Structures are given as structure tokens and as C-alpha cells.
Amino acid sequence: MKAAIRMEVLKTRGRKIWLVVAVMMAVQLLWAGWTISNKDADDLIQGWMFFLYQFPMLNCIIMPVIAAVVASRLSDVEHQGQTFKLLETIIPANRIFDAKFIWGSIYMLGAALGQLAIMIGMGFALHFGGPVPWGALAGYLFFTVAVSLTIYAFQQVVSMLVPNQMVPMTLGLVGGFIGLFSMFFPQGFQKLILWSYYGVLMQVGMNWDEATRAVDFYWTAIDWSGFGLILVFFGLVYGIGRVLFVRREV
Amino acid sequence: MLKRVLKAEMIKMRHSPVWLAFLLIPIIPAFMGTFNYLNNLGMLENEWYSLWTQHTLFACYFFLPVLIGIYASYLFRLEHANHNWNAVMTAPVPVTQLFMAKLIMGWLMVILTQLWIGLLFIISGLLAGLSGPIPPELPVWLLFGALGGMVVCALQLCLSLVIRSFAVPVGIALMGGIAGLALLSQGYGLYFPYALITLGMRANDPAAPMAVGEIQFLIAGAVFMAGFCLFAITWLKRRDVVTG
Numbered sequence: 001m002k003a004a005i006r007m008e009v010l011k012t013r014g015r016k017i018w019l020v021v022a023v024m025m026a027v028q029l030l031w032a033g034w035t036i037s038n039k040d041a042d043d044l045i046q047g048w049m050f051f052l053y054q055f056p057m058l059n060c061i062i063m064p065v066i067a068a069v070v071a072s073r074l075s076d077v078e079h080q081g082q083t084f085k086l087l088e089t090i091i092p093a094n095r096i097f098d099a100k101f102i103w104g105s106i107y108m109l110g111a112a113l114g115q116l117a118i119m120i121g122m123g124f125a126l127h128f129g130g131p132v133p134w135g136a137l138a139g140y141l142f143f144t145v146a147v148s149l150t151i152y153a154f155q156q157v158v159s160m161l162v163p164n165q166m167v168p169m170t171l172g173l174v175g176g177f178i179g180l181f182s183m184f185f186p187q188g189f190q191k192l193i194l195w196s197y198y199g200v201l202m203q204v205g206m207n208w209d210e211a212t213r214a215v216d217f218y219w220t221a222i223d224w225s226g227f228g229l230i231l232v233f234f235g236l237v238y239g240i241g242r243v244l245f246v247r248r249e250v
Numbered sequence: 251m252l253k254r255v256l257k258a259e260m261i262k263m264r265h266s267p268v269w270l271a272f273l274l275i276p277i278i279p280a281f282m283g284t285f286n287y288l289n290n291l292g293m294l295e296n297e298w299y300s301l302w303t304q305h306t307l308f309a310c311y312f313f314l315p316v317l318i319g320i321y322a323s324y325l326f327r328l329e330h331a332n333h334n335w336n337a338v339m340t341a342p343v344p345v346t347q348l349f350m351a352k353l354i355m356g357w358l359m360v361i362l363t364q365l366w367i368g369l370l371f372i373i374s375g376l377l378a379g380l381s382g383p384i385p386p387e388l389p390v391w392l393l394f395g396a397l398g399g400m401v402v403c404a405l406q407l408c409l410s411l412v413i414r415s416f417a418v419p420v421g422i423a424l425m426g427g428i429a430g431l432a433l434l435s436q437g438y439g440l441y442f443p444y445a446l447i448t449l450g451m452r453a454n455d456p457a458a459p460m461a462v463g464e465i466q467f468l469i470a471g472a473v474f475m476a477g478f479c480l481f482a483i484t485w486l487k488r489r490d491v492v493t494g
Contacts, residue, residue, distance in 0.1 A: 020418055027425040034432040061312065061428070065421045072417035080331065165416040166324055170271050173316055173424070174278065177308075181282050184289070 004091055004099035011077055012103070020069050021107055024062055025114040031058060032118055036126065047128030049204045049217035051119045052140055056198040060180040063111065063148045064155075064195055068172030070107045071155035072165045074100050079163040085250045093246040101156055101238070108148045116141050136203050139222065143201040146227070150234040151175070151194060157241030161248065191229055194237075200226040255343055255351035259325070263355065268324045272363060275317045279308035280370040284378055297382045299457045301375050302391070306453035309367060310395075311431045312424065314447050318399055319423030321359045322406030323416045325352045330414045335491035345486035349479065352407055360399040364392045387456065394450030394460070394467065401443050401471045402426075404478035411482055414492065440470045 035054060036047070043050070078084050087096055116137060123132065151172075158168035179195025190196040200223055207216040283305035287294055294300035329338055338348065372384055385391075402423070409419040423444075430445035434454075439445035440462045448454070449462060460467060 023425060027428055030429055030432055065424050069417040069421045073415055169417050169420050177278050
């Protein structure tokens with residue numbers, strides 16, 4: 001397995017995948033800076049909660065794109081060179097699948113850590129009110145990684161099975177948009193859609209007073225049943241996808 | 251010659267799955283926008299104009315840049331595959347015409363997309379029970395949206411020419427759309443290609459005149475367009491192709 005992962009590392013060298021992740025993080029930083037720029041001192045008291053509410057919403061769009069791009073980059077190199085045939089004569093197909101997933105996961109983890117760094121950095125720089133909610137920030141990282149890896153697994157399956165990378169890219173984008181939009185729907189509906197789990201596992205809620213147009217954030221209980229469901233989704237997507245990849249005729 | 255290259259491009263696009271994206275992707279913001287409109291009737295009182303803001307809110311910032319990114323990536327996909335650049339670059343066709351044919355093809359798809367968005371807007375309005383007349387400004391919104399889209403198309407073609415991946419330019423398009431939202435709110439929309447779609451379609455306030463003035467918009471679009479075309483043609487002329 002170590003050799004298979006090392007091979008993935010070598011194949012991605014010079015392909016600037018980290019640059020893609022960095023650009024996405026830069027946009028997220030720009031967004032965070034823009035949304036927080038019009039907040040006054042009173043609003044900044046709830047700064048941590050504001051970020052813990054905003055970032056999962058933005059993740060519905062950003063993380064599926066990162067997953068789609070990374071999965072496409074890691075798989076397209078094999079489609080373009082028609083190397084799956086060669087690879088599968090020297091490494092079992094399931095190991096290729098696992099190695100690509102592990103290496104792709106590093107990028108997803110990097111993106112999630114980048115977001116956390118943006119939140120903490122901006123929180124300290126702008127002197128958000130109250131103590132730093134380390135527990136909630138750790139929870140954010142944990143849930144973001146869990147959902148992102150599930151979405152990444154889905155993207156990897158489609159990218160590896162379909163040579164035309166337009167298909168996984170479009171599916172990923174449409175999924176992300178539906179995930180964002182599903183936040184308007186009841187939670188029961190949200191839980192049916194993979195991409196909406198960033199919202200399901202949010203730790204902060206928002207009250208909006210229509211009359212005063214004032215916004216107030218509050219802590220919510222973690223939806224552990226939702227977390228259980230995303231784990232089930234992960235198992236299904238990964239398991240079924242791996243079987244499909246192993247069994248397919250190259 | 252250009253006509254023949256264009257014909258070749260059309261053959262390449264025939265039966266392509268990109269038409270599926272063309273049909274399906276604009277339906278999502280139309281659905282989202284109409285849903286949002288119907289849920290906020292108390293605040294959105296300006297009938298068709300309010301519905302337009304809700305439709306374009308999602309379309310301009312997220313969907314259109316992405317869709318145009320997909321078109322552009324698809325237009326260069328075949329060239330990047332296998333060793334096709336060798337065949338393309340040794341054909342007795344000037345590179346300017348090669349690029350222009352792709353650009354015209356992209357423009358055509360952008361115009362068709364705008365027409366489809368306009369049709370979806372009318373259907374959504376009728377289904378939502380709007381009784382007033384359809385805004386007479388709709389063709390102008392669509393036209394200027396198409397012009398903005400054409401600029402984005404030229405930019406995306408440049409990206410898809412340089413970046414051999416299908417996915418990366420599409421990801422950049424989405425990021426561009428999101429960044430456009432922030433830059434537009436700061437008043438820098440005219441200087442950012444992705445924000446031109448929003449400006450052109452009057453996404454923020456369709457009842458008011460365009461925030462920057464039509465002439466300024468057209469000049470900015472022309473400058474961007476010339477810059478992107480020049481870049482792509484120079485790139486094709488100067489750089490050796492990478493195949494495989």
C-alpha cells in the first residue's frame with residue numbers, strides 16, 4: 001500500500017493540485033473578510049458563531065468543487081494515459097482505489113485545516129468576543145472532514161469509472177448547489193442529500209428578526225443521528241464504488 | 251476558412267453530453283429563485299422584477315460562470331486528449347482562426363443559454379401566478395448578460411487552453427463567480443470579468459439603469475475580450491504543444 005500511495009504522490013508532483021486548494025482557500029478568505037467587514041463591534045461579539053455558521057454554508061459549494069477537482073486530477077491522469085490496464089497488472093485494483101482515496105483525502109484534510117486556520121487567524125486579528133470555542137472549532141474540523149471525505153469518495157468513484165471528466169464535474173457542482181439549496185428544506189429532506197450534510201452537522205443556528213432585521217446566533221445540539229447517517233453513506237459509497245471499480249473491464 | 255473550422259467545431263459538439271449541462275444547469279437557479287420568491291412574497295413586492303432578482307441571484311454568481319467554464323473546458327477537451335494537438339497544429343489553418351472558431355462556438359452556446367434562462371424566467375413567472383406584463387427590458391437584460399458571458403467565455407477558453415485539466419478551469423470559474431460577488435459589492439465589478447454577467451443582467455436592481463452605464467460596460471467588455479484573444483493567439487503561436 002505504501003508503494004501505491006508513493007506512486008500517487010509522484011504522479012501528482014508538478015500538477016499544482018495544492019495550488020487549486022490554495023486558490024479555493026483564498027476565495028474563502030476573501031469571502032470571510034468581505035462578510036465580516038461590515039460588522040460592528042457588537043456583531044463581532046458573536047464572531048466565532050458567525051464563522052461557524054457561514055463556513056459550513058460556503059462549504060456546500062467550495063468543498064464539493066475541491067473534491068471534484070482533486071478526484072478528477074488523480075483519475076484523469078490514468079484515463080489520459082490509459083494506464084489503468086498497466087497498473088492493474090502490477091497492483092490489485094482495490095489497492096489502486098484505496099491509494100488514490102488516501103492521497104486525495106490529504107488534500108481534503110488540507111483544505112479543512114486551511115479553513116480552520118482562516119477562522120482562528122481572523123478571530124484573533126479582529127478580537128472576536130468571548131473565549132475561543134476550541135471544542136466547537138474541533139467539531140467543525142471533524143464534521144467538515146467527515147462530510148468532505150464522503151463527497152470525495154463519491155467523486156472518486158465517478159471520476160474513476162467515467163473517462164469523460166465533464167460528468168463527475170457536473171455531478172459534483174449540481175450536488176453542491178442542491179446541498180446549499182436544501183438548507184431551505186426540512187432536515188428530513190436534507191439528510192437524503194450527501195452535499196447538504198455540512199448544514200445538517202452545523203453547530204450554530206441563526207435567528208433573524210424580520211421587524212428589526214437583527215441577526216442572532218445560538219449554539220445548537222450536534223445531530224449525532226445525522227453524523228451516523230453520513231458514516232453509513234460513506235460506507236455505502238466507498239464500498240459499492242470500490243466493488244464497481246474492481247469489477248469493471250478495463 | 252473560418253467557416254470550415256467552425257463547421258469542424260460543430261461536428262465535434264454534435265451529440266456531446268455538454269448539451270445536457272446546457273439544459274439542466276439553468277433549471278436549478280430558476281427553481282431555487284422561484285422557490286425563494288414564493289417564500290418571501292412579503293418582502294419581494296415588485297412581481298416580475300423581484301422574481302428576476304431571485305433568478306439571477308443564483309445564476310449570475312454561481313451557475314453561469316460554471317456553465318460557461320464547462321463549455322470552454324469541453325471545447326478544448328478533444329484537443330488535449332491523446333496526441334490531437336499535433337494534428338490540430340499541423341493542419342493548414344491559422345491559429346487565429348482555430349481560436350476564433352472555438353470562441354464563436356462558445357459565444358453561440360452563451361447566447362443559447364441566455365435565451366433558455368429567459369424562457370425559464372417567463373415559465374417560472376407564469377407558474378408563480380404573476381399577473382403583470384413581462385418586463386419589456388427582459389431582452390436587454392439577456393443581451394447584456396450574454397455580452398458579459400462572452401467575455402467570461404473568452405477568459406475560460408484561455409484557461410482551458412493553458413490548463414490541460416477539464417476540472418480545474420471549471421473550479422476557477424466558480425471561484426471567479428464567488429469573488430465577483432464580493433468585488434461587485436465593493437464597486438469593482440467593472441474591472442472583474444466574472445462580475446460583468448451580474449452587472450449586465452442587472453441582477454441587483456433590474457428596475458434601475460445599469461450600475462456602471464452601458465458605454466463603460468461595453469468598453470470594459472471589449473478591452474477584456476481583446477486582451478484574452480490576444481493572449482490565447484500568442485500562446486498558440488509561441489508555445490510548443492504538450493500532447494499525450
